Every structure is written in C-alpha cells, then in structure tokens.
Amino acid sequence: MSATEGEADGGRHLSIDAVRGFAVLGILLMNIVAMGLPSFAYILPTFAGGAEGADLWTWAANNVLVDGKMRALFTFLFGASAVLIAERAAAGRGLSPAQTHYRRMLWLAVFGLLHAVLFWYGDILVTYAVAGLVIFPFRKLSPRIQIAIGAAVLLALLGKNLWQAAELEGLRSAALAPGASPELVAAWREASSFVAPPPGAASAELAGFGGGFLDTVQARLGLLRMFYTYFLPWDAVPEAIGQMFIGMALFRTGFFTLRWSRRAYAAAIAFGYLVCVPLNAWLAWGMWRSGFDPLVLHELQVWQQVTRPFIALAHAAVLLLVVQAGWARWLVERLAAAGRMAFSNYLMSSIITAAVFGGWGLGLFGELSRSQLLWVVAGVWAFILAWSAPWLAQFRYGPFEWAWRSLVQWKPQPLLRAGPRAAAPAE
Structure with missing residues (x-):
C-alpha cells in the first residue's frame, strides 16, 4: 500500500503525524x-x-534553521488539529465540538502549569491553551481570511517588537550620554534586563538548578514569573494565535494531507531555502559581527520573525514529499509514531532532561558546552524513536494522551489494544 493510500487509515493522517513527530524532535x-x-x-x-x-x-545552525521554526511548525499543526478534532467531534455522538475543544484547552493548561513548575519553565502548553481559546470560533472562516488574519497578527507583533527595539536603543544612547540623570540610568538598567543578563543571574541559576528537586522548582518559579509576566502575554500568545490561524488554513487547503501539487511543495521549499535561509544567515552574520551586542542581537532576531514561518513550511514540505513518494518508509513510520504521541514525547523530553541536568539527577546543569548538549539531544531522540512505535503496538494512546483524553471525557478511556494491531485512533 502506498503512503497516499494509507493516509487516513483509522482516522489518522500519516503525513500529519510524521510532520508532528519531526517538529517535536526539532523543538x-x-x-x-x-x-x-x-x-x-x-x-x-x-x-x-x-x-x-x-x-x-x-x-x-540552530539560529538559521531551527530557532522558532520548529515551534512555528508545531503551532501550525496545533491549529490544524483544532479544525480536525472539531470536525470529528461534530461527526460523533459524544461531546460537541465546542465542549471537546474548550475542555481540551482547560486540561492542557493544567498539564502545562504542572510541566512548567516541575520540569521546564519554557513550557509551550499554557501558551497553546490560551491561544486555542481565541482561534476556535474562527475555524470555519475561509482559508484566505484565516491566512490574512494570521499574517496581520504576526505583522502587528513584528511592528511592536521593532518599536521596542528602537526604544531600547534610544534609551541606551540617552543613558550613556554625558550628564544623564540617575532616573534615566536606572530606567536603562531595568529595561536592559530583557536583552542582557542582570549581574549574578548565571550563578543564581547554577546554584538553584544544581540543588535538590525542590531547589530546582524554586529556581524555575523565579524564571516563570518573568516568563508569564512579559513574554507569554506580549510575544508567545500573539505569535501562537497568528501561527494557529495559518495552520488552520494550511490544513483546510490540504498542505498537511498531501493535497498540494508537487510543484506547490517545491515552490515552498525553494522560497524557504533559497530566499529565507540566506537572509536568515545574513542576519546571523550581523549578530556575530557585532560581537553579539545584546541590542544588535535583539533587533536582528526580531527581523528573523519574518523568515520563520517560511523556513518552517520548507522543512515540512520536504518531509511531505518524502511521505508522498513512499521513501524512507521505516523512518517516516517512526516519526509518525512519535507524532501520534507528541504530547507524551514533549513531556517526556522535559522529564528526561530535568533528570539529566538537575542536581537531584546527574547534575549536569551548566557543565556541557552548546555543542556537547547535542549528545543529550541525540539520546532523547533515540529514546523517542525507539519507544513510540512499540508502545502504540500495545496501547491505543500515549500515556499522557490517554490521561488528557480521559480527563476531557471525564471517564477513563480504553488504553490497551484488543486484537491485532490497528492504526492508532486520532487524538
């Protein structure tokens, strides 16, 4: 059976699952x-x-090809899933689409808060839960309108961030000028904490995350206060809303389900890799040339928001063409299994790395260089690709998917498979 023929077996889409698995690894x-x-x-x-x-x-390499791109791809797929799950709920006899969606978002926020406090302060689930509340009423708009809304939100966010970058540059110049008032200098010191680390930040985190489990929780809470006060409401949530709108449109036009022509996928790849990647590389070179001056770094990273969605789509288009052609079938199926359990794999990645880096585990926080961290990534990837398919051979859902589904339905869902292996049911 070809990849295309097997696309919707058991209500699943191999292509969507494979791209989701790729994204959860890349993040x-x-x-x-x-x-x-x-x-x-x-x-x-x-x-x-x-x-x-x-x-x-x-x-x-991460700055040009990965930073924000995998998150964008994961967010596109979240928007796509909102439409897909609502359609399936409408065709079923259980909860209504609205009940299903809003219960899912409620419990996603609960999981996200626990995840953020206990294991990883950079949690994306709370952001998704908040953005998911906004997008759901607009799921039936035409794809063109959804793309227009998504693009407008992302452009507004870009404008806001460019304005802030200009304000920071102006404030620094004024604060460093001869005769600057103490109030102006204090204002710059406070504002600069968003782009440059305050004194003692590294030592405080090394001490906190190098301690016992409760010490790491306390250290994480300190970072969460800033994350939830500044980044989540003013950057993370608006970006997620814009990308989810685009994801809904991409799903409805068939991008993730192999209904685009090969020429259209090739065009997405060409624009992403031949136009946006070189532009991103030029911006990265500018950061390096500045000696990684925090304000230059901040401003150029803001401009990289423009290329982010297109590079993400290019990554996805390459994998979708591989799925469509039936190539690398073993790898595609492993990625698809990882994607069917993306919720569990996302959380398990945090649990594993918290144990690797926390003082209550292996205590490697701050001990590895940037390149050495890739060995930890490789280990987690190997675990995800190794356990997902065998787990799904025995169980209907990943462990956290099962818990999430059971809470949404407010009754335990069947977990063990009965009889011969069948395609995993939809999330």
Missing part, C-alpha cells in the same frame, strides 16, 4: 540550551555554553 534542539545552561544562553551565545568553534557553529 528539543533549541529547548536543550535553556534546559542545560543558564537561561540567557538561549538568546545570548556569549553568556554561557561557548561562542567559538563547534559551539559557534552549533549556535549558527
């Missing part, structure tokens, strides 16, 4: 930096983890 390439190093290493290479040799090339 770890960036998350691992803030999981294993003091938080500002994520945005400032010179802060921790190394910025020369292999570490510099690791940063550059």
